[in-house]
Amino acid sequence: MGRLPCCDKANVKKGPWTPEEDAKLLAFTSTHGTGSWTTVPQRAGLKRCGKSCRLRYTNYLRPNLKHENFTQEEEELIVTLHAMLGSRWSLIANQLPGRTDNDVKNYWNTKLSKKLRQSGIDPITHRPIADLMNSIGALAIRPPPPPNATSCLPAPALPLLHDAPYHAAPGMRQQQQVVVARIDADARASPDHGQQLKWSDFLANDDAAAAEAQQVLAGQYHHHGAVAATGGGGAQAAGSSSTGGGGGRACGGGVGGGDDGAAAFIDAILECDKETGVDQLIAELLAEPSYYAGSSSSSEMGWGC
């Protein structure tokens, strides 16, 4: 059983707000305040869902909202905070007076993420894309093709040994999309194969992220000018690729810094491979031409035709 709808959808208007509706809502909120949104539509004489009223008010009608373009300083702050908090837009928006979470989210999705990508920074991890490709290239090992297979293997055939459940902080959810692929030999070759690396060992908890954000806002963060540089700064804020060093618990190293969970996790796996000699096996497998299809870059990565 799903939840009951928040309002009677049959009698509720949807779509863009008219100036008349805006005026009614504004008049009501200015005299009565916002109070209980579920009763606002009825009391304000609007055929709208309460949630719709709240959204319209907070994103558009609320006093002191900025409607002009984002400034360079705001851009840099968004990038920095996103590097630490992930897509927790309301938290980010709280640090930008006059901006709403919807504003920040839209601006990120349409402009900033693209800008970062063009600067060679992965907008999800805030690490240089080249680094990520190297990591993935070292990890994405594919099983030998079946005898009758064509030279093109589908990516989903990858075994996922470390795709274990973890308690991703909300801001880290997108990092679930990072596929960490390993070969079975890894687990067998490891003397500690009973233990597995887990994302959770490498993820910052919310408090830590929030604390760091506060440090940034307190002026302890020295940003690096342009967004491209700030992206690097984001990577810096999240720890360099070597900060995860020492590897994960399974291989006896220390746990990577919590503020760069994904990077530390990947680095720990690489470190573990080194200790167990699996990296040699991986290198041999990578050197085997039959694992690759064609010569395009995506094919070289073994991701299809």
Added chain:
DNA sequence: AAGGCGGTCAACCGCCGGGAT
């Protein structure tokens, strides 16, 4: 001129957490 296409952004949807009962 018209259709295709991509970018932008307001709005919706569904889930979640917290407070009230």
Added chain:
DNA sequence: CATCCCGGCGGTTGACCGCCT
């Protein structure tokens, strides 16, 4: 403790607009 209700949040959608061919 369990359930309900509400507000808040993040992801997604779709309308609109301008540019290009």
